[in-house]
Each structure stands twice: as C-alpha cells, then as structure tokens.
Amino acid sequence: MPELPEVTVIAEDVRSLAAGKEVTRAAIFRDDVSNAGVEGFGEKLVGKTLKGTGRRGKIITLDFGDYVGVVHLVISGRVLRLPEWREPDKIHTAVVEFDGGEPLVLAFTRLWLGYFDLYDPDRVDDHPLLKRLGPDPFSEEFTPEYLRYVFRRKAAIKGLLLDQSVVSGLGNIYVDEVLFEAKVHPTRKANTLTPEEIEAIHSATRDILGRAIEARGTTFDSYHDAFGETGKFQHQLKVFTHAGEPCPVCGTGIHKLRVAGRGTHVCPVCQPTD
C-alpha cells in the first residue's frame, strides 16, 4: 500500500507530466470509482487544466481549478502512463487524457477500494477521509509536544501511529522502521513512553520519511512511480521484510509478530517490551 513517500512521489510525477495541460478525455469504469459517477466524471474534467498536485496523508490531490481530484490508491493502486487512450476497465479504473504536444494518457489503476472523487475547492476539507486526517509529519503542527498529547492514551504505540487521525501518512512499513529507529517496541502502551522516546519517534518519523522520498519510495509488492520505475528505499529498510535476519545494530534475529492486526517486525533486544 502506498504510504506518504510513495504518494508524494506519484503526486510529483503527475505534476511533472501533466501540470499546465488540458484534459481532453476522462472516464471511469464504474459509478463507485468517483462521487461524480460515470456521467459526471468526464463532464466535469474535460476542458479543465491541471494546475498542480499535492498530497494529504496518503491521498493525492489534483487541482483542476473548479474541481479538486481526491485520489486514494489504497491497496495496490498505481498511476500508469499509457501509450494511447483506452476505455476504462477493471484494471484501468480511471483514465484521463491530456493535450499538448504528444498526447498524455494517465490511468489510475485498481481503484476498487479507492476512488477518484471530484470536489469543489472550498468543500474539499469536508471529504470524509480528509476531514479526519491528523497532522502531516512535515507540518508545523507535528511536534514532540503534539505527540506527547496524543500519546497520553493507553493504546499500543503502533496502533496509534497507524491511525490517520493521529498522524497522517504512515502505514505498516514506515511505522515498523520508525519504531526500530526510536528503539521502542510496537506493543508499548503510548502513555508509558518517556519524553526522550517520544522525541526519538518524532525525529525518526521525519528522518525516515524524508530519506524514503529521496529514494522515491519503497517497492515491496506493487508500487511503481508514474514513470513505471520501482522505488529504492527497500534497500534501506532495517527490519521490515527482514524477519529472521540479524538486526543491523546488535545482530539478534529480527522477530515477526502481529500488532494492531498487522505483520510487525522488531528487534527484541534493541526494542525491549518494558
């Protein structure tokens, strides 16, 4: 599932490919791919120019002036550049063609669980997913003080970091890496963390996400950028996907367990449970 770094890369790729270009055709596979429906999707987008792109948590935003595209790729969605127009189908769930020089056709794939909604710019904060998003890890609101406040709860730290209303953009891969870097066990109750541990989680979050964006994301299963290239951060992962291998810090075998319903990777020595 694309997390903050992968969504950042895809949003920037779409901007570099399509910003300043006008939509000449746009279609979706089924009504449930967009709040605009099959009829409205093309009607609303054709003739609009893509002014820019952004990211909110793990959601891509596309600024079409009168409308903002809110794209959630969820599990295995991708943005693909197609050689020519094709009608949407089960895989190519939303297809948008732009003009200008050689035609540009982008497919937003596998949006069965995700979507490509169109919102009025002044209503976009009402989107059900966007209105519950917590601070972005690169925003000014994301401070150690903020984390101390949200971590006063007696819940496993991993579950809280995965909760998009607490911090937006983190998912299973980066939470495991952040907690390893901060030397905090994922099952620790948030209200037992010391100020130093909270500080370490704060700085590891920004450090790891920043390096992952530089490496253009992590390709672990299906993720590719909009140019069809894989990310490179999987080569820098220290615990995720490394179950049974030696910890890069102390040499102990990495354990895999389930926390918050998700496969979780820890070093039992570097990340003690108490």
Ligand SMILES: [Zn+2]
């Ligand atoms: Zn270790």
